[in-house]
Structure formats: C-alpha cells, structure tokens
Amino acid sequence: MPEIIKNLPNEIKKNKLKTGIFIGLSAYWGLILIGTFLSVR
C-alpha cells in the first residue's frame, strides 16, 4: 500500500491525459449528483 502511494505522483506525471480525464469525469459526476440532491431536497 505505501508503495502505491509513493509511486502515485510519478504515475500521475506519466499519465497526464488519464489523470485529467479522471478528474474531469469525477467533477462531472459530482456536479450532477449534487445538483440532483439539491433539486430533490
């Protein structure tokens, strides 16, 4: 587990595109889930 965490910054640097897409999709899903939650409330 610590190995994975240690290598994480290197992996992020290596796969910039994948990291960008992951962050983008997370933001996208976060937005629509929060929006749904707020509109249902």
Added chain:
Amino acid sequence: MDVFLPIAEVSVNIVAIFSLSAVVGILSGLFGVGGGFLMTPFLIFLGVPPTYAVANEANNILATSVSGSTTHYLKDTLDYKMGLMIVIGGAIGTLIGIWTFTYFKGIGKIDIVISLAYMYILAIIGTAMLVEGLGEIDKARKKIITKKKLHVHYWIHGLPLRMRFQKSKLYESAFTPIIIGLFVGFIAAIMGIGGAFILVPAMIYIIGMPTRLIPGTSLFVTIFVSVIVTFLHAFNYGSIDLILVFMLVTGSIIGVQVGQKLGESVDSTGLKTLLALLLLIVGIAIAYDTFFAEHTTQEIAKIDTNDLNKLSMFIKKLSVEVPTLYGLFSIVFAVSLGVAAAFIRRFFSNLRKKYFKKAA
C-alpha cells in the same frame, strides 16, 4: 423559417429540426446507435415540450428502425425467434413504462423526471464510451491484442424454459431475452428512445448472440417497442404531431444512409471518443437547464382553430376526434416512410453495382 406545430402548439425552426435530425442520423449510421437519446434533448432545447419530444421521437425511431430492419431482412441477418422473445418482454415493459409516465404526469413531475433520466443516461453512456474509446486508442498504440472468450455462461442463462435459437446457435432460457426486453421497453416508454444502446450490449455480453445478427434483430425489436410507445402516447395524450414527425423522419433517414456509407470508409475509434464527449456535453447542458437555469412559465397561447392552415386544422381535428385512428395513421405513416427509404436505398445500391460492373 418557422413552422407552427398544431399538436405541440409551438413554433419551431424547420431548418434547425431538419439539420439536427440529419446530423443525429449520421451519428446513428456511423456508430450503430439509435440516436433517440440525442434527438429528444435537442428537441427539448429547441422549445418542444418534453412530453411531445418523447412521443414524436418514438414515432421517428419507428420509421428509421423499419428502414434499417427492412435492409437487414433483405440481407437475411435477423433472428426472428430471439427478436420475438425480446418483444414479449418489451411489450410488458412498455406498458409498465406508460403507467409510470402517466403517474408522474398526473403529479406534474414528468418534465423533471424526463430531464433527470436523460442527464443520467447521457452521463453513463458518455462515461462508458469515453473510457472504452480511450482504452481502444491506448491498445492500438501499444499494439495489444486481447483474446475474448467465445461464450460466457451467466446464472440468467440457466433459468427455466430453455429453448434452442437455431439462427443464433444458442440454447438458453427464454427468460434471458424477455427480462432484457422488459427493461428496454420500460426505458423506451418513459424516454422516447429505441433502447438500442442497452439492447445491443445486452445482446453481445448477456445473450451472447453472433455480431452479424445483432443490428438487424435490435432494429426488429425496436419496431415493436416504438409502435406500442407511439400508439399509447397518441391514444392517451394525443401528443403525436405529424408535421414534426415528417421533418424528423426525412432528416434522420437521409442522415442514417450517409452515416452508414461514411462508416464503411472511416475508422470510428477516434470518433467514438468525440461522440462520448458530445454526449457528456449534452448531459451537462441538460443538468444546467434542470438545476440552474431560470424557468419562466410559458404562457400557452390559445390558438383559434380557424387561424390554422387546412393541413394543421385537419391534423388537430383528427387527433382530437378519432385518437385511435390518428394513432394508427401515425404508425402506418412512419412504417411507409421507413420501407420506402429502404427500397430506395436498395434501388440505388443495385444501380451502382450494375454501373460499376459494367464499368469494370
């Protein structure tokens, strides 16, 4: 260039509707998806109320699926037995879907339900396509070849009522296609889509059908599901607008033919990623429209029937006075346009073959 829709009681831009349906048709032909999940949100953005957008897009899907299915019938790439099993489930699912639609319409929440359903469906498909598309590009770059298993057995195949599907070379429970059909019918009734984006992966990964039979069988199922959806919407809510249907059908049939031709010469892997991005953008636009945009209550202008032109007046009267006949007419209208398009395509295809043979 605006045209007034007598049933939906809104004015729409004829060029915008025609070009958008043609563009969605091209995407459908290129990627083998129905396109309903893109066209219905576009119609909503153009000012067509969601209840009318759903019903009329279902009628449009009927025409395009008849057109595609006739082509596959002529090529003999259709598994009728499997298709009929899915249709049985689809019919039940559609009825449940229409009841659900009626319930939410009754409590005045149908518009928000349709918007939310679209937002999530577009987000799910967009995300899945984006991940798959990027994965394929990655594999192609690294030259990785993955071996796939011929057939995977799931618990669903072992349910009772097992039967042989000769054409697909399968022996499995009839409940497998029926359950899938049930889910597709439900979604189609609420969202006005053909459900191919659920049906096609389910046919590949769950039923395990041969790839060459999938597009034809999927279109064959879509015909029945969209017939039921169109008829029930026309009969229950009188929401089918033949003028809108005509614009949609003409644009999408031309677009589908162009898309299928393009698909033969273009590598679609990179384009799939672009389509995924488009779906995600449409999804976020719906999210913005649902959550943040200020909604102004639209006043429905009372239109005097005498102000309408003869065709609009005839359509409106027919829809109000004989809804059953109107529902049946809208189905026959879409089916005729679809069959005509398939035969025109075959005629030109034969003509081209003859011409090229002679040239060779």
